Amino acid sequence: MGKLVEGIWHDVWYETKASNGRFQRKDAQFRNWVTLDGSPGPNGEKGYIAESGRYHLYVNLACPWAHRALIFRKLKGLEKAISVSIVHWRMKENGWEFHPGDLGSTEDHLYNMDYLHQIYTKADPHYTGRVTVPVLWDKKEQTIVSNESAEIIRMLNSSFDAFAEKEAPDFYPATLHREIDQINQKVYHAINNGVYKCGFATSQEAYSEAFKALFAALDELESRLDHQKYLAGDQLTEADWRLFTTLVRFDPVYFGHFKCNKKRLVDYPNLWALTRELYQYPGVAETVNIPHIKAHYYGSHETINPTGIIPEGPEIDYNMPHKR
Numbered sequence: 001m002g003k004l005v006e007g008i009w010h011d012v013w014y015e016t017k018a019s020n021g022r023f024q025r026k027d028a029q030f031r032n033w034v035t036l037d038g039s040p041g042p043n044g045e046k047g048y049i050a051e052s053g054r055y056h057l058y059v060n061l062a063c064p065w066a067h068r069a070l071i072f073r074k075l076k077g078l079e080k081a082i083s084v085s086i087v088h089w090r091m092k093e094n095g096w097e098f099h100p101g102d103l104g105s106t107e108d109h110l111y112n113m114d115y116l117h118q119i120y121t122k123a124d125p126h127y128t129g130r131v132t133v134p135v136l137w138d139k140k141e142q143t144i145v146s147n148e149s150a151e152i153i154r155m156l157n158s159s160f161d162a163f164a165e166k167e168a169p170d171f172y173p174a175t176l177h178r179e180i181d182q183i184n185q186k187v188y189h190a191i192n193n194g195v196y197k198c199g200f201a202t203s204q205e206a207y208s209e210a211f212k213a214l215f216a217a218l219d220e221l222e223s224r225l226d227h228q229k230y231l232a233g234d235q236l237t238e239a240d241w242r243l244f245t246t247l248v249r250f251d252p253v254y255f256g257h258f259k260c261n262k263k264r265l266v267d268y269p270n271l272w273a274l275t276r277e278l279y280q281y282p283g284v285a286e287t288v289n290i291p292h293i294k295a296h297y298y299g300s301h302e303t304i305n306p307t308g309i310i311p312e313g314p315e316i317d318y319n320m321p322h323k324r
């Protein structure tokens with residue numbers, strides 16, 4: 001685990017002293033957009049025109065943020081249009097590395113690099129910041145378009161329909177923008193990033209605060225699903241997919257490794273059924289690699305799990321009928 005400073009790699013863990021033990025995720029820095037006509041997107045400076053074969057995703061199968069991008073590539077039928085390289089599950093002193101063959105990881109198909117940080121410095125030789133997945137790479141201009149998953153999935157949802165192998169729903173329909181954005185805000189802070197705030201906290205107070213907010217938000221969503229099918233109403237949207245990548249990791253990893261252990265996902269009947277429904281959605285199960293997920297978290301975070309031992313359990317049947 002480390003970061004680049006002026007293009008030079010440094011092996012450092014997250015800094016939490018200045019925030020009394022609280023983990024604070026930094027904003028992603030590459031924020032440009034691929035759009036239908038190449039005009040700039042809602043933020044960032046530059047627009048890139050959607051084309052088939054031009055863009056590449058760098059992901060990891062463990063990371064919930066990268067998983068969003070992989071899911072949208074699958075849901076929207078973009079596997080031929082957008083290629084993918086998968087970094088190795090182990091993330092230690094060199095950050096993300098390329099080692100093909102182990103639990104789904106591949107080589108860097110574009111440049112045969114050893115480390116993901118080399119992709120960042122190829123885009124910006126003076127980059128300062130963390131080296132994260134997912135990365136949406138432009139093969140033509142040889143640069144990073146975006147390393148923000150929330151924005152990458154919006155691009156995949158709406159800019160590439162002309163190159164899709166199948167028709168797919170719009171997961172961010174105009175009529176639900178406000179509702180989806182509001183849900184996302186809450187789910188991001190309390191749940192998606194909330195589990196990390198529990199796991200990476202270095203003070204009791206910071207952990208307890210994140211833990212309470214996490215389970216209050218899960219309780220609230222569980223009740224919401226008593227009277228509506230999906231988070232934003234009766235339609236499956238981006239908000240559900242964004243929640244899914246955290247829920248599917250909850251019992252295998254966050255419950256134990258990140259100490260999010262008030263309740264398991266399986267103790268929330270509605271959320272657990274939603275997770276199974278989304279897991280069983282065509283193509284999605286192929287994007288979920290539980291051994292890779294467990295190996296990454298338990299095997300990479302030495303400060304939390306110094307022995308690197310990967311637990312054998314729990315046994316979870318995501319294919320059980322969801323009856324929704």
Ligand SMILES: N[C@@H](CCC(=O)N[C@@H](CS)C(=O)NCC(=O)O)C(=O)O
Nearest residue numbers: 028063065130132133134147148149
């Ligand atoms: N805001 C980013 C966050 C991505 C992120 O933090 N990814 C993690 C993996 S789960 C990562 O690559 N961490 C490496 C690091 O922080 O050094 C997004 O959603 O795309």
